[in-house]
Amino acid sequence: MTYSGLFCATVNPYKWLPVYDQSCVNAYRGKKRMEAPPHIFSVSDNAFQFILTDRENHSVLITGESGAGKTVNTKRVIQYFATISVGGGGDNKKDAGAGKIKGSLEDQIIGANPLLEAYGNAKTVRNDNSSRFGKFIRIHFHANGKLSSADIETYLLEKSRVTFQLPDERGYHIFFQMMTNHKPEIIEMTLITSNPYDFPMCSQGQITVASIDDKEELDATDAAIDILGFTNEDKVGIFKFTGAVLHHGNMKFKQKQREEQAEPDGNEEADKICYLLGLNSADMLKALCYPRVKVNNSVSALAKSIYERMFLWMVIRINTMLDTKQARQFYIGVLDIAGFEIFDYNSMEQLCINFTNEKLQQFFNHAMFVLEQEECKKEGIIWEQGRINKS
Numbered sequence: 001m002t003y004s005g006l007f008c009a010t011v012n013p014y015k016w017l018p019v020y021d022q023s024c025v026n027a028y029r030g031k032k033r034m035e036a037p038p039h040i041f042s043v044s045d046n047a048f049q050f051i052l053t054d055r056e057n058h059s060v061l062i063t064g065e066s067g068a069g070k071t072v073n074t075k076r077v078i079q080y081f082a083t084i085s086v087g088g089g090g091d092n093k094k095d096a097g098a099g100k101i102k103g104s105l106e107d108q109i110i111g112a113n114p115l116l117e118a119y120g121n122a123k124t125v126r127n128d129n130s131s132r133f134g135k136f137i138r139i140h141f142h143a144n145g146k147l148s149s150a151d152i153e154t155y156l157l158e159k160s161r162v163t164f165q166l167p168d169e170r171g172y173h174i175f176f177q178m179m180t181n182h183k184p185e186i187i188e189m190t191l192i193t194s195n196p197y198d199f200p201m202c203s204q205g206q207i208t209v210a211s212i213d214d215k216e217e218l219d220a221t222d223a224a225i226d227i228l229g230f231t232n233e234d235k236v237g238i239f240k241f242t243g244a245v246l247h248h249g250n251m252k253f254k255q256k257q258r259e260e261q262a263e264p265d266g267n268e269e270a271d272k273i274c275y276l277l278g279l280n281s282a283d284m285l286k287a288l289c290y291p292r293v294k295v296n297n298s299v300s301a302l303a304k305s306i307y308e309r310m311f312l313w314m315v316i317r318i319n320t321m322l323d324t325k326q327a328r329q330f331y332i333g334v335l336d337i338a339g340f341e342i343f344d345y346n347s348m349e350q351l352c353i354n355f356t357n358e359k360l361q362q363f364f365n366h367a368m369f370v371l372e373q374e375e376c377k378k379e380g381i382i383w384e385q386g387r388i389n390k391s
Helices: 022-028 040-054 070-084 105-120 173-178 184-190 214-227 232-248 268-277 281-289 298-322 348-378
Strands: 002-004 007-009 058-062 134-141 147-155 253-255 262-264 330-336 381-384 387-390
Touching (some): 007 040, 022 040, 022 070, 040 058, 040 070, 040 330, 070 330, 105 298, 173 214, 173 232, 262 281
Parallel strands (some): 058 330
Antiparallel strands (some): 134 330, 381 387
16 A cells, blocks of 8 residues: 555455454554555544544545455445444444344444445456445544444446346356355245256356355345344345346246237246235236337346345435434545446446546546646646656
8 A cells, every 4th residue: 555645545465464453443543644554544544533623524535446445445444433433422222123223333334335245246357346336425423523323325236237247247246145055044935046047147157256155145144134123024025026036037928929929938937026026927927018118128127127126225224224313413425436347248337337437537637636736836846747846
């Protein structure tokens, strides 16, 4: 890691290093920027100190190409804030009986990551755990600097990945976590199998990732659902809806003889979907075969829409649980955007992601070069291309 003006530039070592433990948190607590080696904890602590001295909101922007380490750094920033500012102006726990919180607010802020990663992260060509959505997390504090609450905004979930993957990619992690059979009750309740190739919609690319243990990740996802205070009914619903999305890819249709009209080629998958979603099978098939609005592939569109709405519903529920109603004065925002990649086939979401990254790169160039040149002029330093001379 090294500093470059306002920015902390980091390089992903692609292996775990012991630089994020509690001793490291303590080493950067209350330190000025140049009193310790460059570190994401230093950036975090500076932002925390600024809200206390400036009495205004601050933000941490985490950007870079795919595989640069944005997701891990975002988690470490949140870990730092949750660790150094515990307490708040009151009890950070809620009544578990009300279906709210089973873990402390600090646990929940950290625990939101495994659930969002399971449903929003996937393997891409360059990154085994790539965030396929953007998120802006606000960590709210009391006037005295104690943790108060948090909320999350998400942007541009890559819906196309639900139904399409390139050969070197993998779909969203949750599909493969569920099919490990690590928790057989999930297989049973969702009517799926433990073989991803039984579901062509999610197995067009890779089905395993060397750096990810899907069984361990399923445990983390399951624990996160509990820590965040979802009820058992909510949890069952989440898994059932996810299973229903998988079954959409197995629905088959055929053309009616002497008619330009599709009809179901078997009802088994439709019956499974409707059982999981609580719908009438005949009504759903009629809606798909005789749609009011013509689309290229109504089944694929429906699967993507269900997945996206479930994801957004989970974010809304997480925000409800992270809202403690305690007094809050300032917040630190943490922006983590999806990484820049160029594929042989680029979805609309990926093109938008690349555009966003390009705008952020322009912001970086402006902050680093244009503003620095203006500062040099103010200080009487003559700026020439390639060198700086003192006047």
